[in-house]
Amino acid sequence: MQTMINLRLKAGSWKALGCLIYFAAGASQAEGLTSAGVSVLEEVVVVGVETDLQDISGSVAILDEEDLDAFDYVDLGKLLSAVPGVYVRGEDGFGLRPNIGIRGAAAERSQKITLMKDGVLITPAPYSAPAAYYVPNVSRIAAVEVLKGPAAIRYGPHTVGGAINFLSPNIPEESVSKLDISAGSYGFQKLQLSTAGSRGSIGYFVDGLSYSSDGFKDLDGGGHTGFERTDIGGKIQYIPADSQREQVLTVSIDIGNERANETYLGLTDADIVQDSNRRYRASQLDRFESEHASIIFNYGVALTDASRINLKAYYTEFDRSWNKLDGFEQGPSLQEVLSSPNLYSLEYYLLTGERDSDSLPTDFLDVTNNDRQYETRGFQAFYERSDQWSSWLIRTQLGVRAHKDQVRRLHSPMSYAMTDGMMVEQYGRDAKVENYAVTDALSSFTSIALSRGALTFEVGARNENIDGRLTNFLVDTKRESNQSITTPSFSFRYQSDLGFSLFGGVHKGFSPAGPGASADAEESINLELGLRAAVNDLDAEIIFFQSDYENLLGRCRVSDQNCTPGDEFNGGNVMTEGVEFSASLSRSVLDGLVATGSVSYTYTDAIFESSFFSNYIAWGIVQKGDQLPYIPEHSGVASLSFESEVWSFGGSVKFQETMREVAGSSPIEDSLHADGFVIFDLTARYTLSSNVELQVVAKNVTNEAPIASHRPFGARPEMPRTLIGRVIYEF
Numbered sequence: 001m002q003t004m005i006n007l008r009l010k011a012g013s014w015k016a017l018g019c020l021i022y023f024a025a026g027a028s029q030a031e032g033l034t035s036a037g038v039s040v041l042e043e044v045v046v047v048g049v050e051t052d053l054q055d056i057s058g059s060v061a062i063l064d065e066e067d068l069d070a071f072d073y074v075d076l077g078k079l080l081s082a083v084p085g086v087y088v089r090g091e092d093g094f095g096l097r098p099n100i101g102i103r104g105a106a107a108e109r110s111q112k113i114t115l116m117k118d119g120v121l122i123t124p125a126p127y128s129a130p131a132a133y134y135v136p137n138v139s140r141i142a143a144v145e146v147l148k149g150p151a152a153i154r155y156g157p158h159t160v161g162g163a164i165n166f167l168s169p170n171i172p173e174e175s176v177s178k179l180d181i182s183a184g185s186y187g188f189q190k191l192q193l194s195t196a197g198s199r200g201s202i203g204y205f206v207d208g209l210s211y212s213s214d215g216f217k218d219l220d221g222g223g224h225t226g227f228e229r230t231d232i233g234g235k236i237q238y239i240p241a242d243s244q245r246e247q248v249l250t251v252s253i254d255i256g257n258e259r260a261n262e263t264y265l266g267l268t269d270a271d272i273v274q275d276s277n278r279r280y281r282a283s284q285l286d287r288f289e290s291e292h293a294s295i296i297f298n299y300g301v302a303l304t305d306a307s308r309i310n311l312k313a314y315y316t317e318f319d320r321s322w323n324k325l326d327g328f329e330q331g332p333s334l335q336e337v338l339s340s341p342n343l344y345s346l347e348y349y350l351l352t353g354e355r356d357s358d359s360l361p362t363d364f365l366d367v368t369n370n371d372r373q374y375e376t377r378g379f380q381a382f383y384e385r386s387d388q389w390s391s392w393l394i395r396t397q398l399g400v401r402a403h404k405d406q407v408r409r410l411h412s413p414m415s416y417a418m419t420d421g422m423m424v425e426q427y428g429r430d431a432k433v434e435n436y437a438v439t440d441a442l443s444s445f446t447s448i449a450l451s452r453g454a455l456t457f458e459v460g461a462r463n464e465n466i467d468g469r470l471t472n473f474l475v476d477t478k479r480e481s482n483q484s485i486t487t488p489s490f491s492f493r494y495q496s497d498l499g500f501s502l503f504g505g506v507h508k509g510f511s512p513a514g515p516g517a518s519a520d521a522e523e524s525i526n527l528e529l530g531l532r533a534a535v536n537d538l539d540a541e542i543i544f545f546q547s548d549y550e551n552l553l554g555r556c557r558v559s560d561q562n563c564t565p566g567d568e569f570n571g572g573n574v575m576t577e578g579v580e581f582s583a584s585l586s587r588s589v590l591d592g593l594v595a596t597g598s599v600s601y602t603y604t605d606a607i608f609e610s611s612f613f614s615n616y617i618a619w620g621i622v623q624k625g626d627q628l629p630y631i632p633e634h635s636g637v638a639s640l641s642f643e644s645e646v647w648s649f650g651g652s653v654k655f656q657e658t659m660r661e662v663a664g665s666s667p668i669e670d671s672l673h674a675d676g677f678v679i680f681d682l683t684a685r686y687t688l689s690s691n692v693e694l695q696v697v698a699k700n701v702t703n704e705a706p707i708a709s710h711r712p713f714g715a716r717p718e719m720p721r722t723l724i725g726r727v728i729y730e731f
Contacts, residue, residue: 059085059503059530059543059580060151063144070641071652071683072182072697072726074190074211076100076138080164081654082637083146084580084600085545089630089659089674090708092262093216093719096227097133099630102148103526104547104576104606105161105511107630108618109133111555112511112522114155114163118252120296122166124318124374125405127157127439127466128515131555132374132407134292134318137231137256139180139192139209142169149528149545150491150505153462154399154445159487160509160524160549168252171203171237172196177731184697184724187214187226201241206234215261216720219279220353221421227260227288247301253294260288265325265334265351266714268341269707276705276717281353281421282325285367290320307385316376325713326368329361329415329429335617338714339672350418357417364415364426370433371410378403393451397460399444406438434473437515441466447489456493458505461486468515479516485523504529511553519568522553540583549574554616571619572610574628579603594643601636608663618711622663632659632676646687654679661710675706677718695726 061083073079075095077088087107089099101107109131115123117136124132147155148162155163175197182190190211196204208231215225233254240247263286267278294316302308327334332344334351341348349355350363357363380401387394411433416423447460466483491505509524530543552571584598606628613621618629634657641650658668658676682698703721710716 059148059528059541059545061146061582063146065142068138068141068144070650071681071699072190072695072724074138076135078654079138079144080146081635081656082598082600082639084543084582084602084636085148085162085578086146086602087604087631087635090718091716092260093708093717094213094227096229096258096260096262098135100164101631102146102161103545103578104549104574104604104628104631105158106554106628108555110135112158112553113161114152114158116155116163116165118168118296118298119165120312120314120380121376121378121403122294122316123376124316124372125376125407125437125439127403127441127512128405128437128468129372129374129407130158130511130514132318132372133290133320136166136254137209137211137229139190139211140168140207140231140233141166143167149526150458150460150489150507153460153487153489153507154397154447156443156445156462156510157441157464157466158511159462159507160511160522160526160547168233168235169194169196169205169207171198171205171235173198179729179731180726181728182211182724182726185722186216188212188722188724201239203237203239204234208232216722217277217279218275219284220281221284223284224261225279227258227262229256229258229260231256245302248299250296250298252296252298255291255293257291258288262286262288262322263324264713266338266710266716268338268348269715270341272705272707272715272717277720280351282351282365282418282423285416285423286322286324288320288322288324290318292316292318306387307383309384310382312380314376314378314380316374318374319372321369321371323367323369326366326413329364329366329413331362334713335710339710353418353421356419359417361415364417365423366413367416367423368411368413368432371412373408374405376403376405391452395449395451397445397447397449399446401441401443403441403443404439406436408436409433431474436471436473437468439466439468439515454495454497456495458489458491460489462489462510463487464510464512466512468517470514470516481513481516483512483521485510485521499533499535501532502530503532509547513553513568514555517568519553519570520551522549522551522570524549537586538583539585541581543580545576545578545580547574547576549576554614554619556616567615569614569616569619571614571616571622572608572612574606575609576604576606576628576631578605589642592644595640596643597638597640599636599638601634603634604631605633606631618661619663623665626663626665627660629660629662630674632657648683648685650683652681652683654681672710674709677704677706679704679718691730693728695728697724697726698722699724 063079077090077095077098080086081088085103087101089107091097099107100110100113102113105112111130123130124134145165152159152163177195180192192209194207210230212228213226217225219225235250235252238249263283265283297313300310337344337347383398385396412431413429415426417426442465445462447458449456449458463486468481470479487508487510489507493501493503495501506527509526511522513519513521525548528543528545533540550573552574554569554571556567580602582600586594586596589595608622608626611622611624637654639652655678656676659674660668661672661674664671680701682701685695687693699722705717707715708718
């Protein structure tokens with residue numbers, strides 16, 4: 001793979017191309033503004049961790065630095081599972097490639113939600129290839145904002161479910177450096193070094209992270225099953241000291257890579273019961289490699305005491321290569337073999353290495369290198385003004401974004417024979433996929449909020465104009481597509497003096513089809529009604545939501561059978577309804593000891609409203625009334641902690657009900673499903689001195705081994721019991 005930003009990191013060399021100016025919605029949302037003034041110094045946030053959630057018209061969850069640091073998670077999925085309305089399906093046990101969905105939007109590679117960092121789109125190609133794997137390393141994130149309902153309308157293109165914004169650390173006024181070291185089970189180790197501070201008008205933050213594991217799976221015959229990730233980044237901030245207007249200029253750069261001996265190949269249900277951590281010999285060549293680089297320019301200025309503007313320009317590059325078992329050169333699919341190993345015993349014993357290949361293509365294993373190169377660039381602008389008219393406060397927001405992204409795909413297969421338990425190269429074959437997709441998108445939004453006393457009304461609209469082109473080099477075809485849509489929103493909030501607020505709204509959601517696609521874009525009408533309470537030490541929220549989907553959109557992956565990779569399918573109408581509940585309570589239980597308990601829970605009912613047949617493997621033959629796959633009916637997290645001035649101890653329980661993996665209405669246990677589970681984590685911290693802190697974390701204490709998924713190729717487990725020790729040194 002070749003990358004492009006002129007910074008060197010291990011095997012990757014990166015060369016910067018110039019940034020184009022890009023104006024986009026998605027800068028910060030400063031709630032509760034008055035005509036007395038606005039601030040431009042937090043332009044990277046959407047809501048802001050200091051914002052009072054009572055002041056927000058819509059459902060927003062914020063995971064702050066304390067939440068992220070509590071269990072020293074490197075798995076984003078474990079963090080987001082604490083947010084009601086969010087569904088996460090893991091693939092590898094470590095959370096390297098989580099599948100995230102929100103309120104019925106499919107958790108397939110996070111393709112139906114908008115992912116941002118500091119208000120900028122971070123998916124490698126959010127329009128051309130929204131199913132691409134990428135999430136930032138959690139250890140380098142200061143906070144996470146999750147926006148659902150009308151609150152997400154500003155941050156497209158994908159608004160059917162919601163948006164997630166990752167915040168980088170703020171630059172402190174005082175200089176501070178931190179060394180963070182962790183080590184634990186299965187050879188896990190994490191090393192992170194950061195330094196930050198300010199000198200006059202200049203602020204800086206530099207951070208380096210490396211973490212790895214030997215892997216918890218055991219490859220038959222021996223071999224590596226672990227991974228290594230490395231990330232380096234930083235930002236420089238300039239705030240003029242003698243300017244007549246408050247303003248800030250920030251430049252952020254991030255580069256990183258990953259090397260993982262990761263596979264899609266799972267096990268039969270019988271084998272995973274015998275040894276959930278086993279890996280078959282046929283996966284011995286599987287390896288994922290990626291390199292990532294991004295640069296963001298941010299400028300914000302207060303035009304007057306009551307108005308401001310923010311400009312962002314960004315460029316991102318992401319290259320990945322995944323060499324992995326894709327099946328047999330000729331013969332049954334891996335799904336068929338692993339679901340019926342007795343029927344396909346000859347193929348099964350080839351996968352395990354217990355049988356040698358004959359000199360026939362039917363006995364040769366197909367290992368395909370899926371090589372992808374992504375680029376994203378753009379400019380975005382955001383304007384906000386707050387005015388007082390009579391007894392009304394009027395807040396106006398305008399945003400525009402010009403964006404371009406692209407992906408190049410080359411999937412090159414190689415045939416291998418299984419000989420004495422080893423994969424022996426035979427010959428290369430013609431490419432399976434060779435194409436180029438590019439999208440140009442111009443989006444904008446506007447909103448007006450009217451506040452008087454305890455009541456606020458807000459109306460808004462988002463417009464997307466999307467031009468896509470797909471060139472298929474294998475069959476020498478070119479296809480173009482154009483999508484244009486305006487999606488309105490309305491929300492309200494009533495806040496009482498007693499600490500309660502009632503809020504609700506409706507918005508039209510949208511998830512675009514890919515460039516050159518014949519399928520229609522996915523659309524939805526989303527409703528929500530919620531009640532918040534902040535009384536004494538109690539914070540609680542309950543939300544009823546409903547999402548009425550039209551033209552549900554599914555995408556064929558390389559690992560799916562009976563479809564061409566990249567093809568898109570419409571699945572008719574779907575109705576999703578549910579309840580989200582969260583609450584937290586802190587109390588002083590003894591002198592100097594504080595107890596904190598919290599719970600989050602989601603109930604979801606997602607039903608197809610029409611009957612149809614689809615080549616998309618997760619749907620198949622669908623009858624009206626069938627439940628959607630990969631959406632658990634019940635899920636949630638409960639936690640309890642005790643904290644004194646020098647030590648703390650806490651536990652967290654994550655639970656999820658059995659989940660369908662194919663559409664259906666028969667009992668879940670009678671069809672393909674992922675296991676329900678209850679997973680218990682523990683953590684303890686001790687402050688050794690003013691600058692040294694110790695932590696011990698035990699994950700999956702009871703060593704549960706549920707099947708996380710059967711897709712794409714067989715049953716794969718959650719991570720087993722893990723023990724990690726950590727030392728944090730500030731200087």
